[in-house]
Amino acid sequence: xxxxxxxxxxxxxxxxxxxxxxxxVVGSVLAFAATSLQPLQNENVRQEKMQNILATVGIEVxxxxxxxxxxxxxxxxIALNSDGSVNxxxxxxxxxxxxxxxxxxxxxxxxxxxxxxxxxxxxxVPLRGKGLWDAIWGYIALKDDVNTIKGAVFDHKxxxxxxxxxxxxxxxxxxxxxxxIFDESGNLIGVSVVKGSPDPTDKSDFKVDAISxxxxxxxxxxxxISERLxxxxxxxxxxxEIKVAIQ
Amino acid sequence: MAKEITSTSVEKEAKKKEMxxxxxxxxxxxxxLSKNNRKLLSDPLDDNNPITVQVLGICSALAITVQLEPAVxxxxxxxxxxxxxxxxxxxxxxxxPNRIRIIVQLIIxxxxxxxxxxxxxxYAYDVSxxxxxxxxxxxxxxxxxxxxxxxxxxxGVYKSxxxxxxxxxGYGIILIIVAFFRELLGSGKLFGFEVLGHKxxxxxxxTGLYSFGxxxxxxxxxxxxxLIIVGILIWVQRARNRKLIEQN
Numbered sequence: 001x002x003x004x005x006x007x008x009x010x011x012x013x014x015x016x017x018x019x020x021x022x023x024x025v026v027g028s029v030l031a032f033a034a035t036s037l038q039p040l041q042n043e044n045v046r047q048e049k050m051q052n053i054l055a056t057v058g059i060e061v062x063x064x065x066x067x068x069x070x071x072x073x074x075x076x077x078i079a080l081n082s083d084g085s086v087n088x089x090x091x092x093x094x095x096x097x098x099x100x101x102x103x104x105x106x107x108x109x110x111x112x113x114x115x116x117x118x119x120x121x122x123x124x125v126p127l128r129g130k131g132l133w134d135a136i137w138g139y140i141a142l143k144d145d146v147n148t149i150k151g152a153v154f155d156h157k158x159x160x161x162x163x164x165x166x167x168x169x170x171x172x173x174x175x176x177x178x179x180x181i182f183d184e185s186g187n188l189i190g191v192s193v194v195k196g197s198p199d200p201t202d203k204s205d206f207k208v209d210a211i212s213x214x215x216x217x218x219x220x221x222x223x224x225i226s227e228r229l230x231x232x233x234x235x236x237x238x239x240x241e242i243k244v245a246i247q
Numbered sequence: 248m249a250k251e252i253t254s255t256s257v258e259k260e261a262k263k264k265e266m267x268x269x270x271x272x273x274x275x276x277x278x279x280l281s282k283n284n285r286k287l288l289s290d291p292l293d294d295n296n297p298i299t300v301q302v303l304g305i306c307s308a309l310a311i312t313v314q315l316e317p318a319v320x321x322x323x324x325x326x327x328x329x330x331x332x333x334x335x336x337x338x339x340x341x342x343x344p345n346r347i348r349i350i351v352q353l354i355i356x357x358x359x360x361x362x363x364x365x366x367x368x369x370y371a372y373d374v375s376x377x378x379x380x381x382x383x384x385x386x387x388x389x390x391x392x393x394x395x396x397x398x399x400x401x402x403g404v405y406k407s408x409x410x411x412x413x414x415x416x417g418y419g420i421i422l423i424i425v426a427f428f429r430e431l432l433g434s435g436k437l438f439g440f441e442v443l444g445h446k447x448x449x450x451x452x453x454t455g456l457y458s459f460g461x462x463x464x465x466x467x468x469x470x471x472x473x474l475i476i477v478g479i480l481i482w483v484q485r486a487r488n489r490k491l492i493e494q495n
Contacts, residue, residue: 015344040369162468
């Protein structure tokens with residue numbers, strides 16, 4: 001009896017049948033789970049994006065409440081072509097910057113979010129660059145002179161916890177507030193994350209203090225800011241209300 | 248007529264026995280928390296701990312023990328995966344073809360892990376972001392495959408379920424202890440709360456321990472420190488539990 005059972009499960013036919021049935025069953029269970037949970041997951045990602053965008057202009061909300069405030073404060077989302085003209089076809093909110101950056105440069109489309117908070121206008125630019133291990137990204141909000149940073153948020157895929165991953169923390173983000181990004185003659189400098197404790201009260205030195213142990217992630221943040229912002233210069237130049245001399 | 252009834256009741260009795268055998272692998276019905284079953288739960292916590300005694304599953308113990316919260320979630324995720332994969336393999340133990348049993352076990356573990364990952368992404372998005380790739384790496388956790396091979400393939404369903412929970416708890420408790428020390432000494436926090444006081448840019452502005460010039464130990468944030476803490480735990484455990492010491 002016992003021997004028969006062993007023989008049965010050892011035959012080639014049985015092994016193949018077992019494998020086929022198992023793959024079909026497991027495949028359908030996973031497919032069902034993935035499709036039924038997908039709407040919830042996409043909603044989480046969407047709300048997190050709104051939450052991040054709002055955080056750059058100083059509005060901290062939890063994920064669930066982000067949509068309402070987003071609709072209230074973000075008045076315009078526009079997609080820009082690389083020459084600075086507005087792209088009417090693209091939906092700016094759903095533009096995936098990671099995918100855009102892989103396309104040939106002239107075809108890339110960049111989103112720009114414009115917030116209006118109690119009469120103050122802010123330009124919010126999405127960022128994306130490289131950290132130590134993998135991608136880092138974020139948003140940076142500029143005041144209406146496009147020279148002064150209102151706030152910034154950063155996020156990362158796989159930076160070291162406790163070191164590079166600290167770029168997501170509020171105390172690091174706050175170092176960027178009120179820093180200038182253009183020098184006096186209108187050249188874009190950006191903000192560098194540097195070692196050696198630059199004076200935090202000097203807001204026009206183009207420097208913020210780095211996180212010890214996270215030099216490469218910090219360099220990634222500096223590069224990402226100046227690299228991304230320069231793509232928005234053509235658009236900023238066309239805007240009459242922006243009163244800074246941009247070279 | 249009377250004969251027929253007895254024959255069906257005998258058959259029923261035999262079926263019942265077979266069922267008990269299938270569930271617990273002992274011929275007699277056992278209390279569901281009998282001494283043997285309790286041992287299945289408690290053994291892996293101390294005498295047969297998967298990390299400190301068997302030294303399995305070390306890789307994830309290094310990776311996600313920098314902070315307590317991901318360590319706790321990881322422990323829960325491993326518990327769910329381990330209990331259910333042990334159960335499923337035990338249910339199928341007489342059906343799984345011997346030659347592809349490792350592949351079958353892997354597929355069962357992998358699909359459970361994907362399920363856990365998807366559920367976390369939908370219902371605990373922030374935590375799933377923190378755990379990122381490590382949830383997927385539960386698949387490669389050798390404790391799970393080890394228990395499937397060593398226990399679930401030859402034991403009843405209920406016992407396998409208990410064994411899974413016990414071993415996952417033994418793994419989880421070490422993870423949480425290591426994470427406790429690493430978060431406390433490395434960043435001065437527990438579950439993200441600043442329990443040692445607030446560290447400001449200068450000593451004068453800091454509060455708590457930091458106002459006396461205390462510094463966080465940055466080494467604690469790096470993976471090797473997890474190994475050193477696990478080593479200290481093994482030492483402490485063997486000092487307490489003498490029968491774990493090898494005689495040679």
